[in-house]
Amino acid sequence: MSNSNISTASATTTAQVVSGRTRLVGIYFTETSTAAQLQFRSGGASGTVLLTLNSSAVATSQFIPISNMGILFDDGIHITFSTAGVPFVTVFFYGGKAT
Numbered sequence: 001m002s003n004s005n006i007s008t009a010s011a012t013t014t015a016q017v018v019s020g021r022t023r024l025v026g027i028y029f030t031e032t033s034t035a036a037q038l039q040f041r042s043g044g045a046s047g048t049v050l051l052t053l054n055s056s057a058v059a060t061s062q063f064i065p066i067s068n069m070g071i072l073f074d075d076g077i078h079i080t081f082s083t084a085g086v087p088f089v090t091v092f093f094y095g096g097k098a099t
Contacts, residue, residue: 009098010090011079016044017089018077022096024051025070028063029089031055036085042073045080055085070094 006025009017024040035057041047050071053064076096079089 006092006094007096007098008090008092009077010088012088013083014045014078014080016076016078016099017091018073018093018096019099020076020096022073022077022093023070024066024073024077024091024093026063026065026092027053027089028061028092029053029055029086030061031057031059032085032087033057033059034082034085036082038086038089039080040071040073040091041078041080043075044078047075047078057085 011017036055038053039049040051
C-alpha cells in the first residue's frame with residue numbers, strides 16, 4: 001500500500017461515493033447524540049454489505065483505519081447511513097474513482 005495513491009470521497013447523505021474496483025483503507029465520520037448505523041456496500045444501494053459500523057450516540061468524530069490492505073469492493077463503495085446520527089462521512093480508498 002505504501003506505493004499506492006490514497007484518495008478520498010465524502011458524503012453528507014446516503015450515496016455511491018466510489019465507482020469501480022477499489023479498496024477501502026480508512027473511514028472518518030462525525031456523529032451526533034443520535035445512534036446510527038453505517039453500511040458500506042459493493043454494487044450500489046442494493047449491493048452486498050461488506051462493512052457495518054454503529055455510531056456511539058455521542059457528539060464526536062471517529063477515524064477508523066483498516067489494516068491489511070483494506071476491504072476490497074469489486075463494484076464501488078455505496079454508503080447507507082442516517083444523517084440524524086452521522087451527518088458527514090469521508091472514505092479513504094485506492095483504486096476506483098470518486099463519484
